Amino acid sequence: MTPSAGQRPAESRGMWWVPGSQELLTPGVLAVPAGQTAVMAQPSGAAAVLRLWLRMVGCVVVSAGEPDPDGHGHSALTLAATLTAVVIATALLYLRALPRPLPGIPYNRKSARRLLGDVSEVRQAAYRRRWIWSQPRLHDAPISQAFLFPFRRPTVIVSDYRTAVDICARRIKEFDRGSRTRECVGITAPNFHFTMQSSDPRLRRHRELLRDLMTPGFLKEVVAPRVYDRAMLLVHLWRLKHSLAGARPFAADHDLCLATLDMISGAAFGMEKSEAALTRETERVRRFQSVPGTGPANAAVFARAAQSPETEALLDIADMVSIAQGSPFSTLAQWLALLKPSHARAHWHRRRLLRRQTAKSLHRLAVVGDGSVPESALDELLRREKMAASKAGRAPDFYSPAIRDEVLGYLLGGHDTTAALLAWWVKHMTRHQDVQARLRRAIRAGHPDALAQGRLPTVEEVVSAPVPYLDAVLEESLRYGSVATLIVRKATCNTQILGYPIPSGTDVIISLTGPSMTEPALAIPEALRSEACRAAKDRVPAWGDDVAEYRPERWLKDGAFDAQAGPSLVFSSGPRQCFGRKQAYLKLRTTVTLLVWSFAFDAIDEELDGWEMTERLVNLPKDCYVRLRKLPLVEVTQIGLPTDGDDAGEDATKLERQEDEAESHDGGPNLERVEPADGDGVAQALQSGGGALAREEDVSAEEVAVEEWGEEELIDDDFCDEGEGARGVVEVSREEDEPG
Numbered sequence: 001m002t003p004s005a006g007q008r009p010a011e012s013r014g015m016w017w018v019p020g021s022q023e024l025l026t027p028g029v030l031a032v033p034a035g036q037t038a039v040m041a042q043p044s045g046a047a048a049v050l051r052l053w054l055r056m057v058g059c060v061v062v063s064a065g066e067p068d069p070d071g072h073g074h075s076a077l078t079l080a081a082t083l084t085a086v087v088i089a090t091a092l093l094y095l096r097a098l099p100r101p102l103p104g105i106p107y108n109r110k111s112a113r114r115l116l117g118d119v120s121e122v123r124q125a126a127y128r129r130r131w132i133w134s135q136p137r138l139h140d141a142p143i144s145q146a147f148l149f150p151f152r153r154p155t156v157i158v159s160d161y162r163t164a165v166d167i168c169a170r171r172i173k174e175f176d177r178g179s180r181t182r183e184c185v186g187i188t189a190p191n192f193h194f195t196m197q198s199s200d201p202r203l204r205r206h207r208e209l210l211r212d213l214m215t216p217g218f219l220k221e222v223v224a225p226r227v228y229d230r231a232m233l234l235v236h237l238w239r240l241k242h243s244l245a246g247a248r249p250f251a252a253d254h255d256l257c258l259a260t261l262d263m264i265s266g267a268a269f270g271m272e273k274s275e276a277a278l279t280r281e282t283e284r285v286r287r288f289q290s291v292p293g294t295g296p297a298n299a300a301v302f303a304r305a306a307q308s309p310e311t312e313a314l315l316d317i318a319d320m321v322s323i324a325q326g327s328p329f330s331t332l333a334q335w336l337a338l339l340k341p342s343h344a345r346a347h348w349h350r351r352r353l354l355r356r357q358t359a360k361s362l363h364r365l366a367v368v369g370d371g372s373v374p375e376s377a378l379d380e381l382l383r384r385e386k387m388a389a390s391k392a393g394r395a396p397d398f399y400s401p402a403i404r405d406e407v408l409g410y411l412l413g414g415h416d417t418t419a420a421l422l423a424w425w426v427k428h429m430t431r432h433q434d435v436q437a438r439l440r441r442a443i444r445a446g447h448p449d450a451l452a453q454g455r456l457p458t459v460e461e462v463v464s465a466p467v468p469y470l471d472a473v474l475e476e477s478l479r480y481g482s483v484a485t486l487i488v489r490k491a492t493c494n495t496q497i498l499g500y501p502i503p504s505g506t507d508v509i510i511s512l513t514g515p516s517m518t519e520p521a522l523a524i525p526e527a528l529r530s531e532a533c534r535a536a537k538d539r540v541p542a543w544g545d546d547v548a549e550y551r552p553e554r555w556l557k558d559g560a561f562d563a564q565a566g567p568s569l570v571f572s573s574g575p576r577q578c579f580g581r582k583q584a585y586l587k588l589r590t591t592v593t594l595l596v597w598s599f600a601f602d603a604i605d606e607e608l609d610g611w612e613m614t615e616r617l618v619n620l621p622k623d624c625y626v627r628l629r630k631l632p633l634v635e636v637t638q639i640g641l642p643t644d645g646d647d648a649g650e651d652a653t654k655l656e657r658q659e660d661e662a663e664s665h666d667g668g669p670n671l672e673r674v675e676p677a678d679g680d681g682v683a684q685a686l687q688s689g690g691g692a693l694a695r696e697e698d699v700s701a702e703e704v705a706v707e708e709w710g711e712e713e714l715i716d717d718d719f720c721d722e723g724e725g726a727r728g729v730v731e732v733s734r735e736e737d738e739p740g
Contacts, residue, residue: 099147102154105500106139107146117147117154119328127615128326129485133159133511142515142522143498149328156502159511160524161540161567163498166533167489167510169574172198174495177576178488178507183330185412187338188320191401192409197490198576202402209384209406213377214582220463221373222380223583224590226266228459231591233278234259235456235598240285242599242628245300248291249604252426253624254304255281257419261314263587264414268407269357270376280305297605299625309345310353316346317408318416318617325617354404358382362398377410378403413580416617417483418587423624424481425474425592428550429601430626431609435473435552440596442469454633462593463586472555474588475563478570480550482513483618487572499528512569520547540564600629 099117101107111118125131135144136159143163145154158164167175182195189195193206212218234255241250258277265271273279284305293301307315320334320343327333337343361378374380381403389396397403429436446467450457457465491506502508515522521542526534543554543566555565571578578584604627612622 097151099154102145102156102503102506103501105143105145105154105156106141107144107154111147114147116150119148119150122148127613127619129615129619132157132509133485133514135159136511136522137515137519140522142524143500153503153506156497156506156508157511158497158508159514159516160522161516161569162529162533162537163524164510164512164569165536165573166530167497167508168487168572168577170530170532171495172575174491174493175489175508176492178490180330180488180507184321184324185409186331187324187334188317189405189408189412191405192412193406194409194413194576194579205388206402206406208388209381209402210579212380212384213410214580218374218380219582219586222375222377223267224459224463224586227263227587227590228462228594229273230259230262230266230276230278231594232456233262233273233276233282234591235594237278237282237285238595238599238626238628239630240282241300241302242630244285244288244291244302245628247602247627247629248298248300249608249625249627250300250302251295251624252626253419253423253620256422256426256624257315257416258311259591260419260422260587261311261415263418264411265314267377267414267583268410269354269361269378271357275308275310277307277311280307297607299608309349313346313349313353314411314415316343317350317412319343320346321412322616350408351404354407355399358398358403378407381406410580412617414583414587418584420483420618420620421478421481421588422591423621424483425477425588426601426624426626427609427611427621428477428480429596430604432550433603435550436596436601439469439473439552439592440600442467443593443596446470456594456597456633459590462590467593468556468559468561469552470589470592471561472552474585474592475555475561475568475570476550476552479568480518481619482518484570485513485619486511498524510569510572512572516542517567517569518548520545540567543567597633598631599626600631602627602629 094115097115099112099114101112108118108121111121114120122128122131132146132148135146135157136142138144142158142160144157146157148155158167176197176199177194185192185195191202191206193203193210196203196206237255255278258281262271262276262278266273266276281304285302288302291300292303295301320337323337324330324334338347357378361376361382364375365372365379365382370383370386374383382398385398385400385403386396429439444451446465447457447461450461487510489508489510491502491504491508493504495502495504497508511517526537546554547566555561555563557565571581604625608623608625610623614620614622
């Protein structure tokens with residue numbers, strides 16, 4: 001049937017008909033020959049929208065029975081030209097959005113032809129951070145570029161120790177903190193100081209608030225006792241679990257996570273021991289008559305205690321940052337996460353918790369006075385705010401976003417990395433029995449009074465006694481564990497790295513692991529390095545062929561701990577390196593001392609000893625199990641060497657009696673401390689003891705920063721977290737020695 005123009009056959013209702021054709025065309029398919037007019041049935045719904053669109057692009061569209069207003073149709077060339085223009089514009093926009101490599105720097109050729117660049121490669125990789133810092137090795141060059149964020153310029157990746165120190169410590173005018181940090185933490189703690197660039201006018205005020213938190217006095221009076229108390233809670237919990245599990249292994253990572261959260265919560269705002277997460281875990285395990293479950297390789301499984309909303313809210317901080325880290329659109333990802341009830345509840349619980357703790361701190365300060373020793377970091381921040389307000393002639397703002405977010409940042413920085421490092425350390429102890437035995441001997445030799453008296457070392461003894469091999473084990477665990485692997489800097493001007501031009505605004509990812517630190521270094525001609533970098537060539541020697549091995553002895557020189565034995569960037573470097581490194585080492589040193597003194601970590605089955613990791617805020621071991629053997633508190637022959645089963649007979653009886661004496665009547669550990677003969681011993685240890693010395697790069701960086709910024713500008717951190725590294729932790733920088 002060939003309908004005549006301007007008519008609509010009944011069977012064509014809702015369909016297009018082109019005059020002069022022999023068939024009906026389905027909706028959405030339109031071919032208008034030259035000189036013809038498109039005729040449609042009386043439209044409704046989607047057909048009406050198509051009709052309107054055709055008219056907008058210049059076609060003549062009439063309904064059946066309506067006359068052609070001009071007597072003829074528009075040429076199909078009009079439509080073809082319009083569609084061609086749209087296609088060309090789309091193609092140009094696509095080409096414009098493709099990654100544009102920086103000249104000369106190696107990159108993945110295929111990724112440069114994809115709109116999302118390297119995003120798909122990163123998502124398919126088993127470990128996204130390892131994919132990033134392995135790129136220089138893949139290209140056989142210490143510098144490469146990757147297209148990690150759509151519609152942005154490439155990100156430069158540097159994987160070389162000397163170049164990293166040069167950028168972070170000596171070229172502070174050319175490189176500042178990257179925007180990625182602010183994007184990942186901005187919703188959780190938008191006013192946290194490490195999200196700020198050096199030019200941010202808020203930074204000076206925040207430094208004034210924080211300047212006393214890492215002084216020897218604060219660490220001695222406030223942090224050390226709370227860390228010791230919470231570490232003893234962990235010891236007590238593991239004694240209970242061991243009494244039920246016997247020689248069977250059980251998971252340790254969750255307990256370590258809660259222990260470090262309790263430590264930092266106690267130091268941050270004076271969270272009481274009765275509110276500690278480990279207290280709930282201990283109460284739950286105490287109710288068990290036997291191991292409630294069995295896991296892989298006959299591992300004992302203990303059901304976890306339900307935690308308070310406040311504890312869950314604090315644990316959620318790292319989850320929120322992890323969500324941002326895993327998305328190229330960090331801010332959007334966090335806002336979408338807040339639509340979930342669990343994250344939304346945690347957000348408001350954190351706000352309420354901080355307001356409640358602030359009110360408690362204000363009440364305590366009002367009772368005891370400003371001259372008293374603070375009981376938490378929050379106390380100190382409130383005291384500093386009162387002083388600043390008085391000096392400025394204004395009313396203090398104790399509930400300001402600045403104080404709130406600095407406390408949240410203090411918690412964020414001091415929790416996950418410490419927990420991750422302890423988890424990796426546990427795995428090293430179970431795998432390297434010889435290292436564990438030597439570490440135990442060194443720790444006991446460092447505390448002869450405690451050993452002779454059959455007790456655990458006191459908090460004062462732990463922080464004051466130098467144990468070089470303990471420092472070496474911690475430093476090697478930090479180097480080898482790669483807990484925090486990347487930091488970001490942004491070029492503030494047009495500059496160069498290793499001879500390659502770097503435009504202003506380019507993000508530079510600096511690897512804290514990989515070539516030259518945990519792998520053999522990549523060859524770099526000295527002529528490509530900056531003059532200052534060449535001058536510092538011999539300050540820190542390169543690692544040897546055993547760089548990929550776990551060997552704490554590499555940090556010892558003539559029996560003393562040598563912080564400059566080789567390249568390591570666990571704290572980053574320069575004036576914006578890790579702010580909380582002293583507190584980090586204090587937590588690690590205390591926890592490791594008490595655990596190694598109390599338990600032997602026996603080898604576990606290969607099934608539970610995998611080396612896979614989980615990428616969250618930091619790199620965590622996927623499997624972390626312990627098979628404990630309780631040790632007597634007094635010296636016995638060959639203490640710490642592997643034996644079969646538990647302690648038996650007289651040793652077991654003596655151990656139980658000593659444990660009863662060491663624990664308080666309520667079932668918790670006895671935390672009464674004995675003052676050392678030298679009342680200033682702890683302060684001296686925090687200042688210069690323990691064998692943990694500052695690197696020469698740090699000293700040089702400080703000299704450069706003093707010249708560039710002034711001494712008071714040096715209190716800052718890199719977000720490598722407070723749980724990183726022994727080096728430099730017990731030395732005190734000049735600005736922190738100055739009175740507040």
